[in-house]
Amino acid sequence: MAPSSARVLYWFRTDLRLHDSPALLKALELKPAAFFPLWCWDPSYIYGHRVGVNRLRFLLESLACVSASITALNARSQLLVVRGNPAELLPELLRRWQITHLVFEKDDNGYARTRDAAVREIAKDAGVELVDVDGHQLYPVSEVLKRAGGKAPMTMQSLQKAIAPLGEPARPLDAPGALPDAIVPGAKGAAKDRKALLTALRDTLDGMPHYSAKGPPDVDLNGPKQGGQRVKGEKVTVYDSLVGPDEDVENLFGVPTLESMGMDPEASGATKTAVVPGGEKAALKRLAFRCKDPAYFATFSKPKSSPALDTSEASTALLSPYLKFGAISCRRVWWDAHDAARKYKGKHTPIPENFKGQQLFNLMYSVVESATGDAYQHVRGNEISRYMDWYLPTAYDKDGQVILPRPRGDEVSEERYEAFVQGRTGFPWIDALSRQLRSTGWIHHLGRHSLACFLTRGQCWISWERGAEFFEELLLDWDPSANAGNWMWLSCSAFFHQYMRVYGLATFGQKYDKTGALIRQYCPELAKFDDKYIYSPHLAPMEAQKKAGCIIGQDYPAPILDEKEEKSNCIARCKAAFTAKLHGADKEVLAGKAEARLRKAHGIPDPKPSTAPKSAASKVPAWAKAKAEKEEPASTKKEEEEHLHEAAGGESATADKQPARPKRKAPAASASGSKGKRAKSEK
DNA sequence: TGAACGTTGGGGGC
DNA sequence: GCCCCCAACGTTCA
Incomplete structure (x- = not known):
């Protein structure tokens, strides 16, 4: 030749x-x-x-x-x-x-x-x-979009329909045996x-x-x-x-x-050496390791895999960073996993929970992103993203250009966001995940769900755009389509709509690991707490805190918010946003009028904009303030509840029906006490 | 138009 | 571990 x-x-x-x-x-x-x-x-x-x-x-x-x-x-x-x-x-x-x-x-x-x-x-x-x-991707993205009638496939079923005529993905090809000079x-x-x-x-x-x-x-x-x-x-x-x-x-x-x-790396909070080493060789080795056990891919079920494990012992195959950089071929993964699973005689997990389903979701996001265009990364102009009146949304100038760096938003949200990215929210499960991500560049998919739900529709009501940015910086496997897509999913902005389903900040992690090993690893200050308190150390009596050598509010932050209270606030806000039926590409949103209208219609007061200059504020993060507050004479539980009640009544005429922005001060040790009372009063 | 369904909630009963 | 219920969304399909 x-x-x-x-x-x-x-x-x-x-x-x-x-x-x-x-x-x-x-x-x-x-x-x-x-x-x-x-x-x-x-x-x-x-x-x-x-x-x-x-x-x-x-x-x-x-x-x-x-x-x-x-x-x-x-x-x-x-x-x-x-x-x-x-x-x-x-x-x-x-x-x-x-x-x-x-x-x-x-x-x-x-x-x-x-x-x-x-x-x-x-x-x-x-x-x-x-x-x-x-x-x-497993199939050409443009071809899948064409087969979907040019319409973004927003569900697994519509994706499967679109790819059905294309048959199975191609078998992987061998590497070349020689390369020219x-x-x-x-x-x-x-x-x-x-x-x-x-x-x-x-x-x-x-x-x-x-x-x-x-x-x-x-x-x-x-x-x-x-x-x-x-x-x-x-x-x-x-x-x-x-x-x-x-x-x-x-x-x-x-x-x-x-x-x-x-x-x-170390000064950036990352591990000294990579926990997940890059490269094609490492990728193929990792895939081969999982293929040795036919049951692994045959019985793989994402919702049943544990998010409570450290990166080095991940329950998932951890191939996503390699797939993102193409260090491994998605077809190679598909077929090697397929061939390995065939040897398993027992019951196989079906799509979408199984391993193939995970690869198909990646394809789905890629197709939807390519159909949506650049607006996919933000709410504004994004035809698939529901408009919700999030705090800390992306800011735009008169010409519709994104303002960078983002101007500060309201102080409560800024502090919450800072605590979130630093892993200092006072919720150990959230903090451990945040720190694991910064340290190793990876967390389990369900851990991402926990973080994303908490930051957006679960408790903080902060725009998914901020969460997506945080993941963009830290994830090894960051991908423009899957990342924004998953944040839209979790925030109920697109793909998923059941906003009543909220991940518990302690309960969800506990389901997978009662001993809190992940927390003990990434929040070592909590390591000596008994299993009973490891997910909620703020509920531990002072004696237990002393025994553990960790005083909440001093050695580890008190919770930055009340989980249950903010959950019900957020659900009410979701309901309001779903009633408004606005999307990112709607005229009202593009004109910048949606936020005021939505809040007014539902009796939610505008948040107070932050007055603190950015540099000064970032020097005194939320947890440091919590610590300072701790040193002040502590208010009793009763006083605190009364204080919150007054605030809610005072902020809006309709505050009994719709939630107001809570006071910054979080009820540090009142969660168990207020639980029963609040549950009763809601009925 | 109504029923069934949707990758991954929490809580309770069995 | 499985079931239902909680209260309720949008999409799809008969």
């Missing part, structure tokens, strides 16, 4: 694998005379998007794995990592490397959609043939070794302006990183040159390090 004259640039993105890569195989079908495996280390992704240390680390490890696999197939090749924005780099690379074909795997979701539309134009202008190939333009043939290639390739890029030499960048590389991941003000060196540090030729076009990005 004589090579053609094709010079192929293969652009790796969310397909960091060699096995079952339809796009990669398509590129090789061109019989390239020269083959350039490329990765663009885009600063706007790293510094402009919400991406934390754990996901960056996972990405770096995945890149290193791909590069090593390429070198294993061709000792004169590797992944060619260039530092810069693809929209700026690609036109130059296409020209300087005399590329004839640009090949990549399609990405239908989120920011990739906009990026790839621009790349399409770039290829056209350069006279380069662009070959994009489906492969990230990257041949420098003008060279007679392949370089004698990898070092020679890298040096020659560097010379082809001579004079090309690199990122930090170009003047003011569109993102401040050394500024505070969104989400607070940047630490120690370290200088970013990764963008000092286009091809990486060149003191050592070995490192040219190499995978950057966290240090070169000024990132320190």
